[in-house]
Amino acid sequence: xxxxxPVFRHxxxxxxxxxxxxxxxxxxxxxxxxGCGHDSTTNAIIQACFELAIEPHRVAKMSGIGCSSKxxxxxxxxxxxxxxVHGRMPAIAxxxxxxxxxxxxxxxxxxxxxxxxxxxxxxxxxxxxxxxxYICMNNGCYGLTKGQDSATADRGSxxxxxxxxxxxxxxLCKLAIELGASYVARGFSGxxxxxxxxxxxxxxxxxLAFIDVISPCVTFNNTSTSxxxxxxxxxxIEATNxxxxxxxxxxxxxxxxxxxxxxxxMHDGSIISLHKSEAGKEVxxxxxxxDGLEEEKAKGRLLTGxxxxxxxxxxxxxxxxxxxxxxxxxxxxxxxxxGAALAKLMxxxx
Amino acid sequence: xxxxxxxxxxxxxxxxxxxxxxxAHTPVPEYIRLIxxxxxxxxxxxxxxxxxxxxxxxxxxxxxCEPACRRGRVEENxxxxxxxxxxxxxxxxxxxxxxxxxxxxxxxKRVALIGGGPASLTVARDLLPLGYSVxxxxxxxxxxxxxxxxxxxxxxxEKVLDExxxxxxxxxxxxxxxxxxESLKAVVEQxxxxxxxxxxxxxxxxxxxxxxxxxxxxxxxxxxWLAGVLxxxxxxxxxxxxxLGGGNTAMDCCRTAKRLGAEEVTxxxxxxKSRMKASPWEIEDAQEEGIPIVxxxxxxxxxIENGKLVGMTFEKMTLRQEEGGKERLVPLGEPPVxxxxxxVLLAVGQSNAFPFIEKELGIRMTGRGLPELDANTLQSSLxxxxxxxxxxxxxxxxxxxxxxxxxxxxxxxxxxRGLDLHQRPAPHTNLVSQKMGMQxxxxxxxxxxxxxxxxxxxxxxxxxxxxxxxxELGFSKQTGHQEAGRCLNCDVQTVFEFSTCIECDSCVDIxxxxxxxxxxxGDEEELRQRLLVPADDPxxxxxxxxxxxxxxxxxxDENVCLHCGLCAERCPTASWEMMKFTYLSxxxxx
Numbered sequence: 037x038x039x040x041x042p043v044f045r046h047x048x049x050x051x052x053x054x055x056x057x058x059x060x061x062x063x064x065x066x067x068x069x070x071g072c073g074h075d076s077t078t079n080a081i082i083q084a085c086f087e088l089a090i091e092p093h094r095v096a097k098m099s100g101i102g103c104s105s106k107x108x109x110x111x112x113x114x115x116x117x118x119x120x121v122h123g124r125m126p127a128i129a130x131x132x133x134x135x136x137x138x139x140x141x142x143x144x145x146x147x148x149x150x151x152x153x154x155x156x157x158x159x160x161x162x163x164x165x166x167x168x169x170y171i172c173m174n175n176g177c178y179g180l181t182k183g184q185d186s187a188t189a190d191r192g193s194x195x196x197x198x199x200x201x202x203x204x205x206x207x208l209c210k211l212a213i214e215l216g217a218s219y220v221a222r223g224f225s226g227x228x229x230x231x232x233x234x235x236x237x238x239x240x241x242x243x244l245a246f247i248d249v250i251s252p253c254v255t256f257n258n259t260s261t262s263x264x265x266x267x268x269x270x271x272x273i274e275a276t277n278x279x280x281x282x283x284x285x286x287x288x289x290x291x292x293x294x295x296x297x298x299x300x301x302m303h304d305g306s307i308i309s310l311h312k313s314e315a316g317k318e319v320x321x322x323x324x325x326x327d328g329l330e331e332e333k334a335k336g337r338l339l340t341g342x343x344x345x346x347x348x349x350x351x352x353x354x355x356x357x358x359x360x361x362x363x364x365x366x367x368x369x370x371x372x373x374x375g376a377a378l379a380k381l382m383x384x385x386x
Numbered sequence: 387x388x389x390x391x392x393x394x395x396x397x398x399x400x401x402x403x404x405x406x407x408x409x410a411h412t413p414v415p416e417y418i419r420l421i422x423x424x425x426x427x428x429x430x431x432x433x434x435x436x437x438x439x440x441x442x443x444x445x446x447x448x449x450x451c452e453p454a455c456r457r458g459r460v461e462e463n464x465x466x467x468x469x470x471x472x473x474x475x476x477x478x479x480x481x482x483x484x485x486x487x488x489x490x491x492x493x494x495k496r497v498a499l500i501g502g503g504p505a506s507l508t509v510a511r512d513l514l515p516l517g518y519s520v521x522x523x524x525x526x527x528x529x530x531x532x533x534x535x536x537x538x539x540x541x542x543x544e545k546v547l548d549e550x551x552x553x554x555x556x557x558x559x560x561x562x563x564x565x566x567x568e569s570l571k572a573v574v575e576q577x578x579x580x581x582x583x584x585x586x587x588x589x590x591x592x593x594x595x596x597x598x599x600x601x602x603x604x605x606x607x608x609x610x611w612l613a614g615v616l617x618x619x620x621x622x623x624x625x626x627x628x629x630l631g632g633g634n635t636a637m638d639c640c641r642t643a644k645r646l647g648a649e650e651v652t653x654x655x656x657x658x659k660s661r662m663k664a665s666p667w668e669i670e671d672a673q674e675e676g677i678p679i680v681x682x683x684x685x686x687x688x689x690i691e692n693g694k695l696v697g698m699t700f701e702k703m704t705l706r707q708e709e710g711g712k713e714r715l716v717p718l719g720e721p722p723v724x725x726x727x728x729x730v731l732l733a734v735g736q737s738n739a740f741p742f743i744e745k746e747l748g749i750r751m752t753g754r755g756l757p758e759l760d761a762n763t764l765q766s767s768l769x770x771x772x773x774x775x776x777x778x779x780x781x782x783x784x785x786x787x788x789x790x791x792x793x794x795x796x797x798x799x800x801x802x803r804g805l806d807l808h809q810r811p812a813p814h815t816n817l818v819s820q821k822m823g824m825q826x827x828x829x830x831x832x833x834x835x836x837x838x839x840x841x842x843x844x845x846x847x848x849x850x851x852x853x854x855x856x857x858e859l860g861f862s863k864q865t866g867h868q869e870a871g872r873c874l875n876c877d878v879q880t881v882f883e884f885s886t887c888i889e890c891d892s893c894v895d896i897x898x899x900x901x902x903x904x905x906x907x908g909d910e911e912e913l914r915q916r917l918l919v920p921a922d923d924p925x926x927x928x929x930x931x932x933x934x935x936x937x938x939x940x941x942x943d944e945n946v947c948l949h950c951g952l953c954a955e956r957c958p959t960a961s962w963e964m965m966k967f968t969y970l971s972x973x974x975x976x
Contacts, residue, residue, distance in 0.1 A: 042833035042898045042950050044460050046919045049900065070825075071890045071958025079895040226889060254890065254958045266888045270936065 041065045054089035061085045061092060063113035067106070071258075073225035073251030073266075074104055074173045078111045080228050081142065081171070084235040085112065090140060096132055097142045100125040100154060103180050104146030104173035104251070112142075123154025126161035129168050130352075136362035137353050140239060141167065147174045151187035151206045162215040165243040167351040170217075171235070172208055172246070173225075175253035176264035183256025194261040195253075207333075209343055212246040213325050218349030219245035220325070222340045224269055225252065234342060236281040242303035243349035250338070274332050276319075276341035282307040300347050308342065319345055387910050389932040389939075392881065395815045398967040400927060401944050402876045404467055407454035409789035411813075411971040412436040414451055414467055415877040419829065421473055422870035424863070427482050429474035434484050436971065437471075438508050438554070438788050439533075441546040444472025445858070446537055448665060448783040456874050459946050460899075463838035465872045466861075473866035475546070486515045488558050493517035495802045498578040499559075500567050500742075503531020504784050505584035505775030507554045508791025509798065512974040514557045516799060521578075522559050525566035529555060532586050532776075533784060535613040536635065538642045539854045570771075571744045580770050580798040583740075583757075584787070587776040591735040593630065597688030601695035601730070605688065608639045608733035615642055615853070623648045624728030628698060630654050630685060631733030632662035637672045639731040644675055645853035652725065653679045654698075657715055658705055671857070675850060684715075686722055688730065697726040736781045747771075756780060763797045763807040764790060772797055795974040811972035820878055820951075820964040827964055829878050831951040834871040875949045879967045882940055884931040887961040889938070893953035894918075902953060903941045904934070917943055 041062075051057050061082045066075050085095070095115040099105035101122035108117050116139070120128040129143045143161075150158050150172050161168060176189040185193075185201040188208060194200045212220045219241040223231035231249065238245035250269050252258050258265045263272075300308040300319065318324030325344035332339040352358075359366065390397060400406050404414040413432055420429035433440035447468050455464030495518050499506040502524030510520045528534060529551045533542070555561055567573060573581055590607035592598070598605065604624065606614075608631065614620040623646040629639045632655035640651045653672065655662055659681040662669060673679065683700035690696065699722040706716050738755050750758040750767040757766045757773050764772045774790030776782060800807050820828045842859045843849070849857050861869060893902045900918040907913070910928065914921040921928060926945035933939055954962040 040832070041896070041952065042948050043835055044833065044898060044946075044948060046899045046901075046946055047459065048919050048922065066896075066956075069958065070956045071888070071892045073890065075895050075956070076891040079891070226891060228891065252890070254888075258888075258958075266890055267935075270889075 039065065052086055052089040054091055056086065056089065056092070058082065058086045060114065061112055063108070063110040066110045068103060069179075069255045071254035072103070073175060073249075073253070074107050075110070076225040076228065077171070077173050077231070077249045077251050078107045080223075080225075080231040080235055082111045083228065083232050084239065087232070088236055088239060090239070094138070095140045095142060097144060098125045098129040098132065099144040100146075100149040102146040102149045102178075103175075103253075104144055105149055107173070108142075108144055123149050123152070123157055125149065125154065126157040126166070126168070126170075130161060130164070130166050133166055133168060133352070134358065136364070137167065137358070137360070138362055141169060143168050143170045145170065145172050147172065147176060147186040147188040147208075148178050151208060159211075159215055162212055162217045162244055162246070164352045165216055165218055165349060165355070167242060167353065168244055169235070169238045170244060170246045172248050173251040174208065174248050174264070175251050175257055176262070177253050177257040179253040179256055183253065190263040193263040194259065195257040196255070196259055198261070200261070207329065208248045209246070210326060210329055212244075212248075213322055213344050216244070217246045217344075218243035218346040220344040221246070221342045222248045222250070222338075224250045224273060224340060226266055226270065227273075227340075230275065230341065233279060233281040237279075237302070237308050237342060237345070240281070240302045240304050240306040241345070241349065243346070243351040250340075269338060272336060272338050274337040274339050276328060276339055276343060279342060280309045282309055300345055302347060303349065308345070319343070320347065387907060387913060387928065387930045387939075387941075390927070390929045395813055395969060397927065398817070398879050399813075399969045401879060402967070402969065403454040403456050404451035404465075404876070405969065407450045408437075409450065409786045410437045410792065411969065413877065413968065413970065415873055415875050416968070417474060418465070418467070418470055418870045418873040419875070421470055421866055422830070422873075424867070426474050426477040427479050430478040431484055433471055433474055435973075437785060438511055438791070439504060439550045439784065440471050441475035441550050442504075442533060442542060443785060444468060444470075444475050445542050445546070446533070447471070447785055450785070456876055456946065457872060460874070460948065461837070466838055466841070466869050469841050469861055470866060470870055473861050473863075473870075476860050477863060477866075485553060485557050488514045489517045491517065492519050495519070495579040496521065496577075497798060498523065498573050498576070498581045500570070500573065500581065500583045501531060501585035501775075501777070502526065502529035502561070502563070503584050503586055503775055503787060504533060505777070505787040505791045505794070506531070506582060507551065508788045509582050509584070509774070509795045510559045511554045511557065512792060512795035513798065514559070516974060518802075520559050522561045523565050523567050523573075524561070524563055527563050529561065529563070531584070532609075535616055536609050536638065538612065538615070538638050540641070540645065540849060540857050541638070543854070543856050567742050569744065570742050570749075571747055574747065574768075574771075578770070579802050580772065582794055582798065583771065583773045583777050584775045584791070585740070585777045587736040587738045587781040589737045589739045590732065591737060593685060593732050593734060595685060595687050597690045597695070600690045600693065601688040604695040604728060605730045606732065608635045608731050609736065611731055612638060612642060615646065620646070622646050626650045626727045627729045627731060628652055628654055628725060628727040629731045629733060631735070632657070632664055633733060633735070634664045634668055635736070636731075636733035637664045637668040639733050640672055640677045641675055642853060643729075643731065644677060644850055648729075651677050652727075653677060654683050654685070654700065654725065655679065655681050656684045656703060658682055661705075675846065680725070683723065684717065689724065695728065695730065697724055698730065699724050736776075738777060738780060740777075754780070760807075762793070762810070764794045765797055765801070765807060770801065792971065792973055796972060799974040811975055813972055814968070814970040816968040817879070817881070817965045818968075820966055825955040827878075827951055829875050829964075829966070830871070831875070831949070831964070833874065833948050833950050834868075836868055836872055838872070839865050839869045877967050877969075878949050878951070878964050880929075880942065880947065880949070880953060881963050881965045882929065882931055882942070883961045883963070884934055884940065886959045887931075887934055887940065888959055889934055889936055890958060892956040892958065893962055896952045896956040898950065898952070899946045899948055901943050901945070901947045903943075904936075904938045905941055906937070907933070907939045913941060914943075917941060919943070921945060
């Protein structure tokens with residue numbers, strides 16, 4: 037097996053506006069199974085970072101335990117990272133985010149890491165609207181321990197072992213909308229055309245952006261009886277909308293004929309331009325989003341795309357009114373402002 | 387686009403850029419892998435079967451393979467294919483007899499070869515094992531033709547030439563040396579079943595400028611002068627020598643003059659340096675030996691004082707862009723430049739001459755003094771007479787002569803058996819999986835990051851004192867192994883089976899060169915622009931699959947594929963497979 041990827045890249049490959057080539061966003065070569073959906077999701081993240089010209093050293097990637105949580109080793113090899121214990125990615129991400137709000141946080145988790153052992157952590161990260169890009173690589177099984185059904189496996193779905201799952205599935209997107217996430221989307225690892233803009237939109241979003249990526253486990257859960265196989269997902273996928281993500285600096289260049297698109301202006305001034313206006317109208321409504329998910333589920337379809345976004349989202353820092361500066365830049369004078377400052381504070385309470 | 391037909395032998399052949407570019411289609415990656423494995427005999431054998439003169443070509447080949455080499459598009463420099471050929475020749479076991487068996491009982495057909503150069507020798511090599519009787523006529527004392535008389539020993543030692551020529555002569559060629567054929571009619575009348583003319587382009591062009599005849603004693607035609615040096619008629623050159631011309635002969639002349647005691651040697655060319663015909667590495671070698679090249683100087687006259695050549699005058703030229711994008715060399719209009727010299731060597735081109743071919747034989751000639759030939763069969767308008775090498779289409783190079791030799795041998799064999807010359811044998815092809823185990827391949831799929839290794843040379847001052855001392859030392863076994871490791875194994879093809887593909891994108895994600903795409907089909911021109919990296923080189927094929935379940939097609943741009951096998955390693959359904967494609971050019975039927 038090749039343990040290395042050749043160093044050469046296409047001679048005509050371009051650089052982004054920050055002067056980085058796509059290679060600068062790559063990581064080590066993947067050790068996941070050949071054909072794993074996670075590798076495609078990883079590449080979608082690389083593509084999004086490259087296209088948005090994000091500086092690699094301004095990114096921190098966090099993960100828990102599982103196949104999915106191994107992937108931060110396979111992208112953004114020049115960024116910060118922390119591999120937490122099982123299900124504890126949100127806590128670590130929250131801590132890091134509190135200490136330095138200037139970085140872009142990418143939290144990688146899986147269905148086991150999120151919907152089972154880390155469910156408590158997940159719920160509170162959502163509730164606090166932490167400014168985190170929470171990407172869940174969801175394959176409906178515990179691939180690292182030979183494919184047992186996970187909490188997101190649909191009832192009746194059967195993996196390689198052949199036993200249909202008797203329990204009801206957790207829909208992570210519905211949960212995220214319910215519990216306070218301000219950007220919720222679902223993608224498919226086999227459709228980068230949709231996934232890359234979803235990730236870019238999440239990066240521009242202020243607050244918790246949750247993306248549930250259906251990412252088939254090619255070894256244990258890609259059977260004809262599974263509802264998370266490549267084939268099943270392709271046949272049952274239903275896109276809410278197709279859209280373009282337009283970063284702030286390109287805003288002026290985008291032109292769409294009236295009536296064919298609806299625009300959602302993001303916190304940083306970027307624009308999400310939805311192509312299907314009839315679906316787009318509902319994208320900022322929580323209730324419509326939940327209804328849409330429920331309706332498609334009843335039809336046996338899997339709704340993907342941008343499900344819900346709150347463009348006026350207020351993240352944890354704003355809620356608790358924390359300092360704007362990273363903690364490591366605060367010097368003694370900032371932290372111990374002295375007697376005069378104390379007196380002023382005390383006066384305020386008199 | 388229509389799905390690619392990989393059963394067409396030319397599709398994968400074209401992916402092997404080096405082999406495709408080689409006139410003789412030598413299976414380059416195969417012999418490079420053998421060198422890498424230290425199997426020099428087998429590497430030599432592959433070369434010998436295909437290009438007949440590995441030791442010679444490993445030194446003086448024009449190397450059309452190297453500009454074509456994929457490695458040159460991936461990084462700065464192609465694989466040193468030519469010098470690796472020499473490695474095979476240098477380190478093969480000298481005891482091994484590479485010659486195929488020649489039947490003692492002949493087939494009763496007699497073939498005459500006129501001229502003993504590489505084209506004729508190739509014909510002999512291909513026909514002797516089939517039982518033909520071969521008579522060879524050459525006006526020199528030994529075979530080798532212009533390779534012997536024109537290529538100086540410091541580039542090609544006589545020992546190497548003798549060894550490779552003798553390997554063929556000893557197969558049973560009935561050689562008549564020191565025998566100039568004065569009349570083709572006389573040869574025809576001897577009743578040969580077929581006659582092959584491989585007499586090269588023997589005439590060096592003259593420069594009939596004022597002063598040419600008065601200075602005649604100090605003005606030489608380059609190729610005649612080089613032959614004179616070889617036969618030691620010429621042992622010294624004057625202190626100041628001007629070499630006119632920008633081809634490889636000019637480079638050989640100037641470097642030889644330097645070795646015969648000339649103190650100042652200058653090469654003068656009419657056009658800009660960038661337009662010189664000589665191979666870049668030969669220009670480099672000349673310049674490294676301290677020989678300046680004066681460009682944009684058009685010769686006007688030989689200046690004679692007291693009956694002796696004292697120099698030449700030139701007018702300065704410039705390349706001017708004309709309407710319609712054409713370029714033309716025009717005088718700058720400055721006063722003439724005088725360059726002093728004691729001798730002038732003219733290397734301004736060669737032309738064909740067939741003084742021995744009588745008109746009444748009925749061999750039709752073109753306006754350019756070349757025989758009218760069928761480009762595929764090399765047959766002339768006199769059915770039993772075939773042409774090859776420089777004699778066929780004007781001066782080219784050794785490897786082209788060898789390729790002609792193979793084609794002529796096929797034609798002669800078909801002709802003697804009374805078969806249609808246009809029903810030519812097909813190439814021998816084979817496609818074999820390289821899978822050895824889980825993500826393990828028979829070939830070394832790792833892509834080396836080594837940059838091209840330089841061939842070591844002897845000490846410059848030492849080599850300039852001795853014209854027989856070979857300048858290049860050749861790669862050591864160790865360096866040869868490392869250089870061989872740079873080969874990208876382009877003959878190990880990425881073969882795609884669309885029916886099992888689940889479109890998981892793994893191959894797209896892993897491909898370091900972004901070659902693989904899953905996109906909606908379209909017209910070639912438009913499709914090329916829609917790929918991950920636009921496929922801007924129309925000479926490099928797109929590999930297109932039939933439609934996949936999502937309606938898309940797989941499109942692979944072959945251009946900079948590293949043949950690293952990662953697509954096949956990451957494919958969960960083995961829809962990609964690494965398969966070695968063997969393409970052996972047809973030769974006279976065995």
